[in-house]
Amino acid sequence: MRFIHMADVHLGAVPDSGCPWSAFRENEIWETFVRVIDQIREEKIELLLIAGDLFHRQPLPSQIERVSQLFASIPDTEVVWMAGSHDYLREDSAYRKAKWTKNVHGFLSGKPEVIELEKLHTKVYGCSYEQPQITEPVYSTIRPDDQPGIHILLAYGGDETHIPMKKEDGAGFTYVALGYRHLPGVLVENQMAYAGSPEPIRLEDAGTHGVVYGEITEDAQGAYHTQITLVPSACRSYIPLSLRIHSGTTQTGLEQKVQDAIQQKGSGEIYWLRIQGYRNPELEFQLEPLKAYGNVVRITDETRPCYDLTRLKREKLGTPVGAYIHWFEKKQGKVEQKALDYGLQALLTETMDPDQVIAERMNDWEERKKTLEKQRQDRSTELEQTVQRVVRERAGLEQQMLVNRSEIRRLELNRNAQEKHLEQERREEGKRQAEESRRPQSGQEQENEPTVVEKRVQNVAASSERKSNLTDFSKISKISEIITWVGVCLAILALIDPFSWNRVVCTIVGLAILVGALAGRKYLADWLRTRRSTVMQAAAPKEAEMSERESAGEELQKDWEERLKERKKELRETSHQILRLQERGAHLAVELEEKKIQIENLQEEIREMASPTLEEEDCDMELSGLKLAFTVLTEEETVRHAGREKT
Template sequence: MKFLHIADVHLGLAPDAGKPWSSRRQQDIWDSFREVLAVAEREKVDLVLIAGDLFHRQPLMRELKQVNELFGGLTRTKVALIAGNHDYMHPRSNYRGFSFAENVIFFDREQIRGVELPEYQACIYGLSYWHKEITDGLYDALRPKDPAKINILLAHGGDAKHIPMSEAALRQNGFDYVACGHIHKGGQIIKNKAVMAGSLEPTDCKDFGPHGYWMGEVTKRGCEVSFYPIRKCEYVRHEIRVDAGMTAQDVEECLKRDLTKKEPYEKYHVILTGGYTPGAEPDTARLLELPDVTAVENGLVPAYDFAQLKREYRGTLLERYISKIETLPQNAVTKEALYYGVDAICQAMEHR
């Protein structure tokens, strides 16, 4: 049986609020979802597995109808869907009572149930969230009723507040494939058996690295599954090493040059490292205004010449502070204390 596995699509979310590309990112999420269903149709996939949080919040009725129309347009593919902690079965949820297309299996109950697929000698298991949090490990003791069938589990969770999952239990649960959702960083939990899909598109500027969908084939002889990136947007950590001789303008020009070399779909989370000349610290607000810069993390320390400062300020608090710190065991903590302490004393002296 050929399958395609996604999770955490978060339809309705507009990432990077306040950025000029935010509305584009919101549309990207819808476009990527449509693209995945088009892949399912083109590749003649038997089953699309959606492991929760299709929507970022309670779906609007028009959104449900739009999604259902897309599902119904699949000519040979079934869709199996659960509600996650974001689009959970709220008492007023539009999920409740909604009539999905005939090819859609929606696990709308709070308890785990299995749905048979006789044409594939298969059974799919799943449940929907009826609350934002579920702290019980509901999947750990679950076992398929008929081990002779191809058994698939749709699971949403993996942290303390959202159905914690044990890797040891996943290894021994008897399912041929476990399609997981909730954690936005995707990967194979157990190779070719249990996969955390990750979010289809990055939903936050700290969702680093590639995102996309998983596609594979499962039989009673085993499963093979591979990751396929969708690169409408990819957040990248981009480090700029600052030297003491660089001015704020130098740092800005360096970042501008780097931005011209990046891939069109990349957006930078800039990390400034190294040291700056006191009084010439880069202007992070200006850097944030550059195209495709989502965040600037300032890890710079002032590049003081401590020997020169001790000579220049002999007999003062500054000289005594530097000398005292230098007598302590030198490690990351004392180094940080030296830099920040000297910086504070220097700033206080400037404002006297």
């Protein structure tokens, strides 16, 4: 099984705040993380382990959503994460509310638990931080079970305030993936290692940064063996750059050295310049111009004036200079070295009093410190203004949320009223139709319009009546025709006289029967036409009336159906409006949560900014040396006595 172990990603961090390149660093940390995910997808890595501090502070919902989408892009890779001291699990942590895909598994408790990955035959043991610091040795209580398979411990910490840990805590595990230290390191070869941060975020994070690529194999006896390798991934590196100078080095020469060194190492890296060696005592290097040659985050001047202390002490024996050197002979601290150098420069200055020289230097460094403090205070003020802006934005979102809820409530009441009104109309229409269906029919004009059912019954009855009348006429016509033909036949028989009756009488009778049959047929035909016309004329008004009633009923039914359709449309539109407002409310709730976390993170950053910067600490070191020099020059009896003797 192949895996990647990463830790201390610190998404959302903005390293080197206040420097020109700090705006790019936040994006570079995200880019490095995305690049690792792309590598996992391309190489089909089976397991990704994240050992804490995926985020620099409490994660925002939008950041969680972005990471969730990245994890979803590697569905064939099992992802196991834990929260560290920076992104620890609070009750309202966005970690707890995230909707992870099925390949993502997290430790959502501060108590040790086991995540079983069946398809990898692997169990991952661990827990998350629920507060920034944990002093109990939690990992000493976690032991792998006796079941066959791969057993991995996902752990974060290693010092007194972040779960103390010993190498023995990893005994029995196939691999122990560690987080907390930003520099990669191996505690037990191929078995227990810190991945370090994929991208350095502090000046102290010098060196190679990346992720641990590992592979676990099984031998013929069923034992598992792990091989790990650190794969570099960082966009930039922090490089401590030491420059040696000598007494002949000038300001121009120093600048050229810095430019050449940065070009050789790479202009994209971030540097801590350390100027070392012995300089001309009469020369003070200007450090600010050196920052123009690259990404220089810090400059420390560790040079010393090139005094020959042994010669000076011998030549200045019995003078304040000799006494001053003698006082510092056995004092080797950094402050004492600074004080020795500043005091000698002051004593060897012939144009000014040493105390005045020291006082002026102290004023210069105090001004420098005040400038740095003001810059830090300005950044803190900017953050406070940002907090106020976010607070105002959050208040606006809360107001929008209240308006949104009020509008939802109004629409829900409106929808309920519409539903009740529609139900009432349905009952009234059903009641009306039921009453009309029960009303007795008569020849008189009804006060109310007939219902649709009644109209259909009437139509059927009228049609049946018309058909019955027409059928009677057809029967009479057929009987008339039969009688006519019977008469004709009798007339023919009478004329041919088959029985030898009286010829004249038979002829007269036959002709009479024939004439009577024909005349009767003509009369009956005229009567049928007249009667048919009378019947049709009598039925026409009724048909017109029934057609009119049917049309009116259809109009009434159509009007009801249109009103019903309109009511349903209004209900659907109201429901859609409520759904849109509910979606808007959910979006506002996420924004509110994000603003809340932003405010807390900014306040935490403001608290951190209360601590002095490294440059301020350098100023304090210089001031401490100057104060000690001033104290020795003005208060030490041996030095003052030597000065009085010289006078």
